[in-house]
Amino acid sequence: RAGALLLEDCAIAHADTQAGDFLLTAADGRQIRAGTVINAAGAWGAVVAGWFGDVLPLQVKYPTMLVTEPLTRQIGVSLGVEGGGFYARQVARGNFVMGGGYGHALPGDRSRPGPAALAELSRTAPAILPVLARASIIRCWSGIEGYFPDKNPVIGFSARVPRLLHAFGFSGGGFQIAPAVGETLADMALDRGRLLMADRFSPTRWTR
Incomplete structure (x- = not known):
């Protein structure tokens, strides 16, 4: 306009x-x-x-992200642990979107989640939000970001x-x-x- x-x-x-x-x-x-x-x-x-x-x-890095099934309402703010490799928010539908750690690059400006990062998230997430201990993961993905x-x-x-x-x-x-x-x-x-x-x-x- x-x-x-x-x-x-x-x-x-x-x-x-x-x-x-x-x-x-x-x-x-x-x-x-x-x-x-x-x-x-x-x-x-x-x-x-x-x-x-x-x-x-x-520095180019490849953050690892995942999303859960919809859960009952738990939090209304975005959480982040400085230096702890974990951040999360809950969307209106109830899904938790969270991340932590990094994946790796693929050819053609693509990336994949990191297995080590996913394993660490499976330990960290329930420690911070116990409701996530039995939550099903719908999907995971990665991106491409720049860090100074x-x-x-x-x-x-x-x-x-x-x-x-x-x-x-x-x-x-x-x-x-x-x-x-x-x-x-x-x-x-x-x-x-x-x-x-x-x-x-x-x-x-x-x-x-």
Whole structure:
């Protein structure tokens, strides 16, 4: 409604700067020129940053997740154990969605849950929520996420390339804060404001 154009299935294969702008070339040959680029490529953010010479210490991991059968209402908040490898929430239908530990990569940007992580979840989950001791697991799955060593994301402009704005590496918390991050990125891209505690999220914090 605001006039944005969304291009689906448009994987960018190459990026370059040209006359002060960015020239992005898609895998199918389409070319896109832009005055500002926001690199919000998630687990692939460091690869995109590398196209422009920004080297960032992103670690790619594959979180293990599972969901139970519907159970009677037990909790109304999201639980997380810092350093304990367990987090869970109960959806309106009664299913528990939980995770902890990591799986492994498969070819083609795919992943599988980790057997060791699933085994550890089977021990940890009932210890924290006893109702889960006899719950049936409906399915399990994995994903692909990017993590930085300090667990903080990168949100800020490149020190090397003007008008290149990085925003990735949310270390598992990106969905929760995405609306606020999106508003902040819009303000930064349009020079309407700046990020609070910018040093903490700066792409250059490992090189200073």
